[in-house]
Amino acid sequence: MLLWIGLYCFDSDTSKCLWDDSTGSAEMYDNFAGGFPLIDVGKCVYYSVKGALVGQWLNGECESETRAFICELPFTFADDCPNNYNGHCYTFHPRAPFVHAQTTCERECGNLAVIQSEAENRWISTVANNHSLSNYMFIGAIWPYPNVYAWVDGSRWDYNNMDPTYTHSDDCVVMAIDTTTGEAPGYWFSAPCEDGYISVCKRPAGITCNATAPVVVTPVPSNPSYCNAGIIMSPGFITSPNFPANYDNNLHCVYQLATLGSYSIILRFRTLVTEPSYDTIAVYDGDSIDSPSLGTYSGTRTPFSLISTGNTMTVVFRTDGSGVLQGFNARFTSYSR
Known part of the structure; x- marks a missing residue:
């Protein structure tokens, strides 16, 4: 029997294989078979419970291959509450x-x-x-x-x-x-x-109320553009460079959005103000510009959202040599269909 596990690889490197429960990568511990991870054969991960590869992990195609799976839930206490x-x-x-x-x-x-x-x-x-x-x-x-x-x-x-x-x-x-x-x-x-x-x-659940602890406040982090920053994990946000000030001419920004393997991405554009037809934002349903297009946008748009079919999305912002405007800001998060 072959079983899917909650691990998704963005590259053929254990540090780029992330657990679906947000606990990090497989770099700390892995049991990949020799030659794996290998995303050329698939980005999802499974293991065998018998045979020569018993207990070892291999890559498989997420959409076209079907396998058994086991769900894992956090430990809890007996209680008659519905949730x-x-x-x-x-x-x-x-x-x-x-x-x-x-x-x-x-x-x-x-x-x-x-x-x-x-x-x-x-x-x-x-x-x-x-x-x-x-x-x-x-x-x-x-x-x-x-x-x-x-x-x-x-x-x-x-x-x-x-x-x-x-x-x-x-x-x-x-x-x-x-x-x-x-x-x-x-x-x-x-x-x-x-x-x-x-x-x-x-x-x-099943116990009395917890005692309180002192309040500790956390400052709001700064908001970089993430233009050409590599893979950006959900939840997060992206903007045109300099936003909310005007962007520059001759830009080519690629934003590689990703979430954990079992989720889709919902991308919400709150502001979009660019030079019509010349400064464009192209969105692709996958991890590269070779993926299916979700649309190309320019000019002034009211807020709108796009949803990927898988767990990656690519956004490309291109500007020409003249004319600059405010640009865009957008946020993205995991989405369960």
Whole structure:
């Protein structure tokens, strides 16, 4: 029997083979057979449970080859809650202002969800989207000043998924959970605390409430363009050089977007202002310009989104020798179809 494992290779190098659960690359440990990884035969990875290659890893074609697989879930505790993940129970509640939503969570011996990893953020976003609950949802984050963040339970701020292209405008935080808004699911945005949004509560599964810890705030990182930066992993953002100031003439920028092997990419252009027909943005559904085209754009466009069929996308920004404008900014994130 041959089994898929949660590993995807961007190149024939163990450091470029990344685990689907965001824990890093296979550089620390691998059991590839001799001559592997070898992406010429495929970028996904499987292993054999019997025969001469028992326990060894090999590459296979992700789309055309079918194999058995085993799903792995985080350890948790027995509880009768309907959404039990990684030691916690999650419940979803109807629209209410932030203070009322937090009060509801406290009655359940919990708080509005404190999100501590990309995997948890993706899980909450997926469950909420599957329930078709709403467009946005309160989480347990507070954003009182542009560079100051805090969790309602005082936990350490060591994971941040604020949309980097949006600025601070209100004190509370919502997660986008529906693509119909044009926002990428899973990203966080500031929102008025007094407005009514659905909410997600989080409490320990099978145990009493945890004690609080001191708040540690994290500064907002700088925003480089990522023009010709090589592979850029999701979630992230790209811009034309100098954005929001004007770009330069005679540019040829390639942006290689990627996410973990089991996901697609949703790319959201928030601003697109270029010289019509002469300064263009071409988007390809794959890891090179030889991949199928998703479109070529120029001029002034209202915000729009593109979704890849696989886990890579290529964006090429070209400018001619005269005329410059503001350019573009866009963000991308993992997307589960």
